[in-house]
Amino acid sequence: MSDGVKRRYDSSRRTEQARENRLRILRAAHELFVSQGYGATTVAEVAAAAGVAPETVYSAFRTKLTLLRRAWDLAVGGDDLDVHLLERPELRAVFDEPDLRARLVRFAGVNTAIMGRTAGLRRAVEHAAGGDPAAAEFLAEIDRARLEALGVHARAAAATGHLTAAEETCRDVLFATTDGTLWRTLVEGRGWTDEDYAAWLSHLWIATLVEASGRST
Structure with missing residues (x-):
């Protein structure tokens, strides 16, 4: 029983951490795209600003264009709710x-x-x-x-x-x-x-x- 509770807790925490990472990445991307331009901004720079590895950015968004699209969605809505x-x-x-x-x-x-x-x-x-x-x-x-x-x-x-x-x-x-x-x-x-x-x-x-x-x- 306790193992099952721990697994559910760990899964929930991992999900929340992934969401927090995505939000940090999107906010960092937004700031960099605005300050230095979309074309001039690299995924590595976004990752560094968000405090994650570039692989984390690619895993979450796959391409820089998708990152731009999701950053736009976040800006329009003001949050990441679907x-x-x-x-x-x-x-x-x-x-x-x-x-x-x-x-x-x-x-x-x-x-x-x-x-x-x-x-x-x-x-x-x-x-x-x-x-x-x-x-x-x-x-x-x-x-x-x-x-x-x-x-x-x-x-x-x-x-x-x-x-x-x-x-x-x-x-x-x-x-x-x-x-x-x-x-x-x-x-x-x-x-x-x-x-x-x-x-x-x-x-x-x-x-x-x-x-x-x-x-x-």
């Missing part, structure tokens, strides 16, 4: 808000937090895409997924009956303002706070998508 972004509590709270203006305020706050986690890494992917076909395809994949997700937001906005722009216009406005460029320009470049940025972004969306016709809701 939950689609649209199903996360902060996004469910956005969709559950019946008032479209208040919903856009909520969404601007959520998006600002995501930009803070992903904008630097996206820029690293953009730079790598110029000379790396795999990185270019990954960037296109990121934007395809983002466009699809923002289409869900646009359909939900139209369903409220208070969207004054076309549903496709709503999707495209959201798409054009959520790739990290505006956040980098205003927060990193001009020193805005995240709170100021989120407030400005929500006002922009509301003015364009809800109040454009001058109709009150």
Whole structure:
């Protein structure tokens, strides 16, 4: 009996250690990709920064591109839980808000937090895409997924009956303002706070998508 308990404990501990190693590796990869570029970063450097052997990185992720993909997933979600972004509590709270203006305020706050986690890494992917076909395809994949997700937001906005722009216009406005460029320009470049940025972004969306016709809701 005691041997069985010990084996279960050891297995559980090994699983947790493996998860901790993966998180350290992903965070180290994120920092290095942002600071020195995806192409210039080696797996050996990631391993050294994470305090593990290169073989551990390869065992967990196999390739540097997979490492980039998983680092992106971690940055978008903010954790390593296997939950689609649209199903996360902060996004469910956005969709559950019946008032479209208040919903856009909520969404601007959520998006600002995501930009803070992903904008630097996206820029690293953009730079790598110029000379790396795999990185270019990954960037296109990121934007395809983002466009699809923002289409869900646009359909939900139209369903409220208070969207004054076309549903496709709503999707495209959201798409054009959520790739990290505006956040980098205003927060990193001009020193805005995240709170100021989120407030400005929500006002922009509301003015364009809800109040454009001058109709009150």
